[in-house]
Amino acid sequence: MGEFDYYKPTLAMIGLQFIYAGFALFTRVALVQGMSPRVFVVYRQVIATLIMAPISCFRRRRTSGRISLGIRSFSLIFVTSLIGVTANQNAYFEGLYLASSTAASAMVNLIPAITFVMAAILGMEKVNIRSFRSSAKIIGTIVCVGGAISMALLKGPKLLNMELLPSKSFFGAGGDNWLLGCLSLFGSSCFWSIWVIMQVPVTACVPDHIYSSTWMLFFAMIQSAMFALLIENGPEAWYLHSVEEFGCCLYAGIGSAVTFFVQTWCISQRGPLFSAMFNPLCTVITTIIASVFLHEELYTGSLLGAFAVIIGLYVVLWGKAEDLKEIKQEAVPKLQHDQEKMGQLLINESSEGKNSKVDLEEPLLS
Numbered sequence: 001m002g003e004f005d006y007y008k009p010t011l012a013m014i015g016l017q018f019i020y021a022g023f024a025l026f027t028r029v030a031l032v033q034g035m036s037p038r039v040f041v042v043y044r045q046v047i048a049t050l051i052m053a054p055i056s057c058f059r060r061r062r063t064s065g066r067i068s069l070g071i072r073s074f075s076l077i078f079v080t081s082l083i084g085v086t087a088n089q090n091a092y093f094e095g096l097y098l099a100s101s102t103a104a105s106a107m108v109n110l111i112p113a114i115t116f117v118m119a120a121i122l123g124m125e126k127v128n129i130r131s132f133r134s135s136a137k138i139i140g141t142i143v144c145v146g147g148a149i150s151m152a153l154l155k156g157p158k159l160l161n162m163e164l165l166p167s168k169s170f171f172g173a174g175g176d177n178w179l180l181g182c183l184s185l186f187g188s189s190c191f192w193s194i195w196v197i198m199q200v201p202v203t204a205c206v207p208d209h210i211y212s213s214t215w216m217l218f219f220a221m222i223q224s225a226m227f228a229l230l231i232e233n234g235p236e237a238w239y240l241h242s243v244e245e246f247g248c249c250l251y252a253g254i255g256s257a258v259t260f261f262v263q264t265w266c267i268s269q270r271g272p273l274f275s276a277m278f279n280p281l282c283t284v285i286t287t288i289i290a291s292v293f294l295h296e297e298l299y300t301g302s303l304l305g306a307f308a309v310i311i312g313l314y315v316v317l318w319g320k321a322e323d324l325k326e327i328k329q330e331a332v333p334k335l336q337h338d339q340e341k342m343g344q345l346l347i348n349e350s351s352e353g354k355n356s357k358v359d360l361e362e363p364l365l366s
Contacts, residue, residue: 009269012262013278019255020108021285024101027093028290030248036237037093038228040249044089045221047253049214055257056214069215073205077215080202084195085220090227092188099181105286106148106306107185109279109313113144114193116316122197133322140315147308148186150301277317280310 031037069077096104116137119125128134206212232238240246283306 009266012266014281016259016262016266017278017282017285019259020282021101021105021289023252023255024096024104024282024286025289026244026248026251028096028101028104030245031093031097033242033244035240035245035248036228036232037097038090038224038231039237040093040252041086041089042221042224042228043249044252044256045085045217045224047250048256049217049221051254051257052210052214052217056210059208059210069206073202076198076202076205077212078219080195080198081216081219082223083191084198085216086223086227088188088191088195089220090224091184091191095181095184095186095188097181098177099185100178100302101290102283102287102306103178103182103302104185105283106302106309107182107189109283109309110144110148110186110189111192111196112313112320113141113316114189115196116141116320118193118197124197124200133319133326136322137316137319140312140317140319143312143315144309145312147305147310147312148182150305150308277314280313283310 027040030040092104095107116125120127126134127138129138202212203209228237240249287303287306
């Protein structure tokens with residue numbers, strides 16, 4: 001039983017990658033059938049909000065502490081949901097529709113590298129060119145971005161036939177759909193990286209992650225609905241024409257809530273690096289299923305670019321893991337010094353107590 005408990009986070013992360021692959025594959029099927037990407041985002045946010053809201057309310061009733069949103073907290077959560085949820089998901093599903101499931105799952109691996117660049121610019125990440133770890137993170141970032149560029153531009157020989165997409169894209173019909181899709185996916189990764197960085201001030205204002213996430217989903221639902229109403233021409237776009245479209249929306253909404261809890265639990269057990277290490281597995285699963293069962297177009301350059309992104313991701317994660325090891329090694333001597341200092345104080349207090357006791361036991365008059 002002990003060994004099974006040890007492998008629980010690993011099994012949970014593998015299961016999550018299958019769920020994420022299902023997001024890309026099932027959503028791709030619904031979008032190719034004619035569903036609008038903007039409408040899909042709205043339905044997904046509605047279902048996710050309806051699932052998270054009762055959980056958040058029930059949790060708040062069981063806890064004694066009450067959390068109220070001030071103007072600063074309200075503004076932070078609103079902006080974070082606008083960038084990290086509304087803009088991110090609209091760009092992601094637009095790119096998924098125009099490019100492919102494989103490209104979408106591969107571009108997600110850019111997030112750690114983009115986050116590292118943004119954190120370094122903002123001064124949240126220390127960069128020392130003379131350090132091998134920092135050099136590894138820089139090289140890994142360059143490899144990741146280079147792989148993403150090769151996916152978008154250097155497609156190479158086509159391995160499968162091109163699909164004919166219906167005109168449901170925000171960019172309209174015609175043009176290089178693959179390039180526009182990859183650019184949208186890259187923008188989605190940038191939006192998600194900004195969301196990750198903005199979690200620092202959001203957590204400082206609202207420590208309850210379930211409560212803040214529920215508000216983010218609620219704001220994103222309203223923002224996505226307003227965006228879709230402005231873009232879509234008529235009510236026909238809001239109709240669900242098949243069981244596949246309804247099932248896709250239901251799967252995406254429920255899956256969002258499930259992955260939120262599982263991802264949070266895995267990070268609490270093994271840390272964020274452990275969670276990020278499994279991201280490339282989603283790319284492999286998606287590529288195999290999309291190529292074999294969905295007959296999705298696959299290019300040689302795209303495949304090589306996806307491998308470059310994965311390799312660059314692991315190089316960045318290795319550099320970050322070495323940084324964490326150094327921080328822990330520096331923290332151990334400091335902790336030992338504090339413990340020795342505390343022990344010395346206790347010894348001094350104990351000796352002083354004994355001396356005072358001896359003094360009291362001696363007669364005042366000899």
